[in-house]
Structures are given as structure tokens and as C-alpha cells.
Amino acid sequence: MSKVENQPAPTADRPADETFAPPLCAIFRRFLKGQGLKFTTERAVILDTVLGREGVFEADELIAEIKRTHPEHRVSKATVYRTLKHLIEAGIISEVLLDATRAHYQLTYGRPDVGHLVHTDPDTDTLSVTEFPTGELREFVQRVCEEHGLDPLSHRVVVYATPRRT
């Protein structure tokens, strides 16, 4: 299973021109301060690069992207992994579990109910990941948790599909 290729994000759930107005940088700063942590140049560069990504990405890709878009700042692998954890804690990104070989991440601030539709492109034999809204499953999730005396924190939905056989 090779690297994942992203679809240009579906319009149903995320209109093309929707911008993330909230200053995520400020949000991250506030989070860090609250934890007694520091807002460093490296963390700024990483957040900036994450904000520029469309859809799902891997740690590896993020590192490559930083090298490309911020050649003046070299950020180490270790720092990227450490910062991704903080971004998750801050609620800015989430881990997406698509396969068991490595972690995927995605900017999810303000859009918690995103599912992932994974399918192979028969031509290129690469995996594509498209998003879809899962808001209508909230009630279902709530009910499942209630039956077990729990409160839901988050949910993940991944659908694996194949090109329709005509």
C-alpha cells in the first residue's frame, strides 16, 4: 500500500472558497501558554505548513513540504513529531487511521465530523482519500455511548470502496 494521494477536498462538506478565519496561530499560542510551553520558530513553521496542506498528510510529507516551502528553516524530524502531538492536543489537527503502517494527520479544527472514503484509482493504482460529512451519525454515536454509560469524545469513520462495476 503506497502513499496516499488526496482528492481536492469535496465541496459538499467544505466549499471551495471557505477559509479558516479563526487565527489558528493565535489559538495554538494560547494553548501553548496555557501549558507552560513555548511558541518557537520551528512550531510556527510547522503550523504554517500544516495550514497550507489540503486533506490528509503524513509526517514524512510534512517534513518534505517544510524543506520545500521554508528552505531557510531546517526543522528536524523529532521536532515535527513532537509538534504534531501538541497540535493534536490543541485540537487543531487529528490523527486519521487509514492503514496500519503509519499515521496520517489532517487539519480538523472547527470541522470535527469528517469521514474518509478510501478507494484505489484503477489506472494509477494509487490510493485516493476523499472526505465526506458524518454529522448525521452523531445521534447514532451518542446512542451507542449511552448504552455503555459513556460520553462520546470523537469518532472515526473510514469507508473503503472500489470503482463502480458498471
Place this chain on the structure above:
Amino acid sequence: MSKVENQPAPTADRPADETFAPPLCAIFRRFLKGQGLKFTTERAVILDTVLGREGVFEADELIAEIKRTHPEHRVSKATVYRTLKHLIEAGIISEVLLDATRAHYQLTYGRPDVGHLVHTDPDTDTLSVTEFPTGELREFVQRVCEEHGLDPLSHRVVVYATPRRT
């Protein structure tokens, strides 16, 4: 995040005394023959051990279990991993993606619509995984795929929850 502890499987989806009547061993045999592969002692031992497991398990645990229940047959790690792949192909088990650090597996033959509810036990600080039926999501999944011109293969639903704050 430590190893996962299994809840004794919920009764809603899998009544306590439900037994897997279909001879999975025969099914696996047939699958292997169809692929020009061989049914070896090691594969029999692995399948037998998988059938004895309740709920979700890891490769590591399976190896330990084999050592315990079949001390006369030593099965190597490599063979376990290789056989797990075949069992997935044969449709007998599935990969369950609960966290990004390692793969989990579960016997799913004949019960494709199982979701996983992950929650921490506040006392022991261990993770529990409970199953719940997701059959009622089929229509939703079908619709999502149709909107993208795809046919669904399978879907995974994982809900993360926390003990209800009373």
C-alpha cells in the same frame, strides 16, 4: 497508550452462545487451494488460536497465545504475520485500526458490521474495546459511495469515549 483489554463481547451483536458453525478451517483450506497455497500445520495452529480469541487482538498476543496453548508447535513471528495476511484475504479476519502504533485484528467472518467503542478505564488506566453493531449505517455508507460513483467494500467505525461525568 498501552495494550488493549477486551470486553467480553456485547450480547446485542453476538449472543453469548453463538457459535461459528461454518467450518472456518475448511473455508481457509478452500481459499488456500484456490490460490495454489498450502495448508500447513503452522497455518492450522494459527487459525485455531485465532478462533479461540475473543474480540480484538494483536500479533504479539497471538504469538504468546500460541506458545501457551500449543507448546508443542513453535510458530515463528514471520509465519504469524504472513498467515494473518492470508486470513485477511480469505475474509476470515479483519484489521482493526485503533491506534497508529500497531495493527489490531479480529475474527469477522460472517459479521462484517462491527464497530469499536474505545474507552479508558479510569481506575486501571487501560483501554477497553467493546463492539457494537453498525448494520444500520449501511444505507448511509451506500449513499456516500454512490455520490462518488463508487461501490462500498467495507467500512470501519471507531468511537472514542470517556466514562460519563455524572
Place this chain on the structure above:
DNA sequence: CTTGCTGCAAAAGTTTTGCACACGT
């Protein structure tokens, strides 16, 4: 200044693979 942060390289953990020999069919 004090405390946390970074980069490097090494460590850790899981899964895969190459190879010589053994075993189903």
C-alpha cells in the same frame, strides 16, 4: 536567568524480507 526546545544520533517497536532447508501436494 530559568525552563523548555532543538537537532542529532541512537534506541525502540513493529512488520518485512532473504536465504537455506523442510514440507505439503
Place this chain on the structure above:
DNA sequence: ACGTGTGCAAAACTTTTGCAGCAAG
């Protein structure tokens, strides 16, 4: 017999960690 399978150990990968110097608040 032929072609697969197995075990072992090493390799491959991703992610984590220890440490010495560096930087943010």
C-alpha cells in the same frame, strides 16, 4: 519432485528518546 512454507536473523520503517547546546519568556 516441484513449488511453497518455515525459521532465523537481519533489514526496513516509523516513531521516540537522551543529551548537550540554544532560545523563548
